């Protein structure tokens with residue numbers, strides 16, 4: 001088992017037994033479900049909206065080369081710079097060199113999962129720069145020195161009392177846990193950063209090919225400030241973020257807001273096309289877009305799984321996932337959590353190390369049902385499992401168990417025989433009281449739940465009784 005898998009199992013056992021944590025998450029997700037349900041109902045036809053979003057993303061991803069080049073051409077025509085980063089290291093180096101070259105000391109950053117993916121903040125801090133997360137949730141988890149808990153709501157696991165005590169400890173001057181007061185405290189701190197920063201770093205929700213624009217959506221306006229006040233703006237995005245036309249946002253923006261937070265549209269939607277022009281009063285003097293590959297091209301070449309690149313990072317699949325609700329976001333130990341993380345991470349960081357994430361699913365399909373771009377997530381989790389079995393060496397005992405299972409299930413005599421053996425074993429376990437002892441061979445299972453009761457009649461016997469023949 002890989003080190004990441006062992007860590008996952010350890011943390012999952014701890015977190016799933018933490019009932020306070022589960023209550024906090026449950027409450028947050030219940031609220032989310034209520035508003036999202038109402039918001040989806042406001043669409044004339046939500047299923048049709050999903051289908052059209054799927055088409056837009058499919059068109060973009062199937063012609064990624066063309067749309068990315070079109071985007072690059074438009075940006076450079078307006079004086080912006082494009083950097084194609086094949087790896088995380090290349091992306092980090094480009095941004096760090098740029099910051100050093102311009103003598104940057106303070107950076108304001110708006111929420112970007114790609115920046116998390118490449119570990120950008122620690123790299124810049126190692127060079128002596130001060131990096132401020134300006135999204136409120138990100139600001140909170142940065143103060144706690146922990147990664148985002150969820151791709152849309154990074155501080156979802158915290159109560160406002162916890163935030164108040166954190167602010168009191170780190171920022172001082174906190175009198176109550178009233179949310180408005182806490183927001184005002186964060187605002188005061190961040191205002192200073194906005195006005196002193198020489199560089200603003202943002203993510204991109206979409207890259208609009210036909211206009212060469214970066215589309216950013218936030219609820220706090222922090223990205224708009226952070227990309228217009230500092231003299232340099234760097235946007236970093238995965239190559240899959242491109243969409244063909246500006247008009248595609250007319251559907252993608254409300255669908256993203258609905259699935260992400262249950263809003264009809266997010267409060268601030270900003271389109272950035274280049275550096276400040278001569279007659280403009282604000283905006284950065286330099287505009288850079290870093291386009292990150294980092295394994296995405298390989299996923300693009302995989303016809304069976306390339307639709308994973310359609311993801312618009314709304315977080316809906318995380319909220320719907322019973323495993324995420326139980327083990328929580330930090331347990332995954334990865335940038336992308338939940339079902340999309342389970343599908344994507346093995347592609348970005350290696351199947352050997354992260355195949356366990358594809359097993360962190362009940363395969364109930366709730367993720368697929370809610371995905372606004374109709375990614376068949378639970379089947380992709382199955383594909384990853386199949387690929388893991390094909391390419392990575394599984395323990396001999398697991399391989400032997402599955403061979404035995406296949407044999408038992410594929411003919412009626414062995415099925416009947418093993419059904420009889422199973423019932424006899426359960427009877428023996430109950431007769432000798434093994435189900436409650438440390439000798440119990442099913443201990444990892446029975447530690448948390450009782451052994452199943454033995455039914456009076458087998459399924460075959462019941463079938464025969466009701467239908468007269470097997």
Ligand code: SF4
Pocket residue numbers: 259310311312313314315316317318340367370371372373374375377
């Ligand atoms: S896979 Fe679908 S539901 Fe999950 S984050 Fe991406 S777009 Fe949202």
